[in-house]
Amino acid sequence: MRITRIVRVALYVALVFVATIILQIYTPATKGYFNLGEAAIYTIAIIASPIEAGIAGGLGASIADLVTGYGYFAPGTLVIKFTEGFLVSLIYHRVAKYSRRISYWVSVIVSIVMGGIIGVVGYYKLSGLSELSSVPINVLGIKVTALSARVNISSALWIAIGILIACILLYATIIRGRENLTLAGSMIIGALIMPLGYFLYEYLYTNPIVLGMPPEQAFFEIPVNIAQALVGMAISAPIVVFLREAGGTSD
Numbered sequence: 001m002r003i004t005r006i007v008r009v010a011l012y013v014a015l016v017f018v019a020t021i022i023l024q025i026y027t028p029a030t031k032g033y034f035n036l037g038e039a040a041i042y043t044i045a046i047i048a049s050p051i052e053a054g055i056a057g058g059l060g061a062s063i064a065d066l067v068t069g070y071g072y073f074a075p076g077t078l079v080i081k082f083t084e085g086f087l088v089s090l091i092y093h094r095v096a097k098y099s100r101r102i103s104y105w106v107s108v109i110v111s112i113v114m115g116g117i118i119g120v121v122g123y124y125k126l127s128g129l130s131e132l133s134s135v136p137i138n139v140l141g142i143k144v145t146a147l148s149a150r151v152n153i154s155s156a157l158w159i160a161i162g163i164l165i166a167c168i169l170l171y172a173t174i175i176r177g178r179e180n181l182t183l184a185g186s187m188i189i190g191a192l193i194m195p196l197g198y199f200l201y202e203y204l205y206t207n208p209i210v211l212g213m214p215p216e217q218a219f220f221e222i223p224v225n226i227a228q229a230l231v232g233m234a235i236s237a238p239i240v241v242f243l244r245e246a247g248g249t250s251d
Helices: 003-021 037-047 050-067 071-101 104-125 155-175 181-210 215-246
Strands: 024-027 032-034 128-133 137-139 142-144 148-153
Touching: 003 037, 003 050, 032 215, 037 050, 037 071, 037 181, 037 215, 050 071, 071 181, 104 155, 104 181, 104 215, 148 155, 155 215, 181 215
Parallel strands: none
Antiparallel strands: 024 032, 024 128, 128 148, 137 142
């Protein structure tokens, strides 16, 4: 592997790591947390090769598990998020060359759906009283937490964000002529892999063996992981549109 590629992959790993730990929204029902790691993984998957996206997703997210005290998830995260990043990238780059045949109106519908995803998920799952926190940073032996607060997140905020994302994607489709069905389709694969992978890992290993919990508790994690994957899609899509316009990636 060339030095430039090693540096690039290291930056991708760091990006996934930061996106995973920078903001945690505690979910009392599952005693876990919602994070933005998927947004970074999906974005990298579109602009990088499958192996680079896989390494970034697997290493970046598993290191985040170790740092934030969820080390028992790290082995599963390494495999699950490597697979997630690798397949999203592989599918996108293999299918993209056929994208010119995709219907214009299908891409318009996808733009609206992508905005609707974050609006609906945010409205029903992420609104209300939430605990926001960032991972404590050790500065000269003193732990400093940049953010720690309990806030009431308005459902109207998620609706506004959803509308904004839909408008960005519609602009790319209608004004700039960029299809996004290939983009959405590849990310959906990741949105299926991640919740399924963690369900199996928790059901078969962490719950009964590590945590001493009933395996069935793993079912409560599925909605949170699905929401995390969908929000990751909705955030990543406009970022990729911006990178396309800036010349950072191609169709």
